[in-house]
Amino acid sequence: MFSYDDYREIIRAIKDSKKGMKYPDAYGKDEFAIMRHDVEYSIERAYELSLVETEMDFSSTWFFQFTNNTYNPFSRTTMECIHKMRDNGHTIGLHYALDGETDMEVVRGRIPKQLEIMSYMLGFEINQFSIHRPPSEALAANFKYTGIFNAYQDDFFTYAEGVTDSTPLNVKYMSDANHIWRYGYPTRENIMNNKKVQILTHPFAWCEHGYDNHDNYVTLVKEKYAETIHSINDECKDFKEYLDEFLDARIDLNISG
Numbered sequence: 001m002f003s004y005d006d007y008r009e010i011i012r013a014i015k016d017s018k019k020g021m022k023y024p025d026a027y028g029k030d031e032f033a034i035m036r037h038d039v040e041y042s043i044e045r046a047y048e049l050s051l052v053e054t055e056m057d058f059s060s061t062w063f064f065q066f067t068n069n070t071y072n073p074f075s076r077t078t079m080e081c082i083h084k085m086r087d088n089g090h091t092i093g094l095h096y097a098l099d100g101e102t103d104m105e106v107v108r109g110r111i112p113k114q115l116e117i118m119s120y121m122l123g124f125e126i127n128q129f130s131i132h133r134p135p136s137e138a139l140a141a142n143f144k145y146t147g148i149f150n151a152y153q154d155d156f157f158t159y160a161e162g163v164t165d166s167t168p169l170n171v172k173y174m175s176d177a178n179h180i181w182r183y184g185y186p187t188r189e190n191i192m193n194n195k196k197v198q199i200l201t202h203p204f205a206w207c208e209h210g211y212d213n214h215d216n217y218v219t220l221v222k223e224k225y226a227e228t229i230h231s232i233n234d235e236c237k238d239f240k241e242y243l244d245e246f247l248d249a250r251i252d253l254n255i256s257g
């Protein structure tokens with residue numbers, strides 16, 4: 001699981017179901033299969049996964065954070081990635097982090113403000129969002145705004161307590177959190193046999209090879225490490241003399257296989 005080939009299988013199933021849609025088109029429909037991505041840790045991996053979809057003549061919705069510590073969606077290189085994704089037909093949205101805020105009325109006010117900031121920085125309108133690690137109060141709040149789509153509003157997501165794989169819900173929701181498919185794997189049957197489907201994947205979990213959870217983290221950390229030392233090297237002339245030492249240090253993390 002979690003290789004690009006596995007991913008292609010899911011996309012093929014969505015395409016064959018003929019109900020692959022994004023939020024604005026799915027709104028008010030009786031049947032849909034939405035593919036959504038919450039981008040954590042690595043824009044590079046999100047970009048690579050988006051190319052897998054593009055090769056298959058498919059596009060989906062990608063939610064980016066701008067208050068996390070591991071990537072910056074407004075840096076020049078990542079903005080280029082995001083613009084290329086948009087040029088390839090993908091929809092870009094906000095992955096909103098509550099950052100400890102517990103008052104849902106405060107959150108309700110902040111979300112449109114963050115959408116405005118993101119729209120301003122990226123240079124095009126962002127009117128869709130998903131919430132990062134939503135507590136039950138944020139799901140129960142069912143945030144709705146005119147002209148804005150919330151991945152967790154009740155049109156696209158059914159909020160209920162104690163859900164298992166077999167709980168019948170208006171919208172079938174499948175998520176790959178922590179390399180475990182909660183609420184079922186997006187098999188052809190699960191996509192075909194449920195009228196309304198929303199699938200969430202986290203692009204950092206997916207790569208060409210398809211690693212297990214441990215090795216996926218190892219490769220992810222190595223990629224981020226390499227990116228950090230190359231970024232420093234690009235900026236600081238005095239770093240060059242240490243570069244080899246830092247490049248060598250990368251091999252200390254091994255893939256267990």
Ligand SMILES: [Zn+2]
Nearest residue numbers: 038040132133
């Ligand atoms: Zn998240």
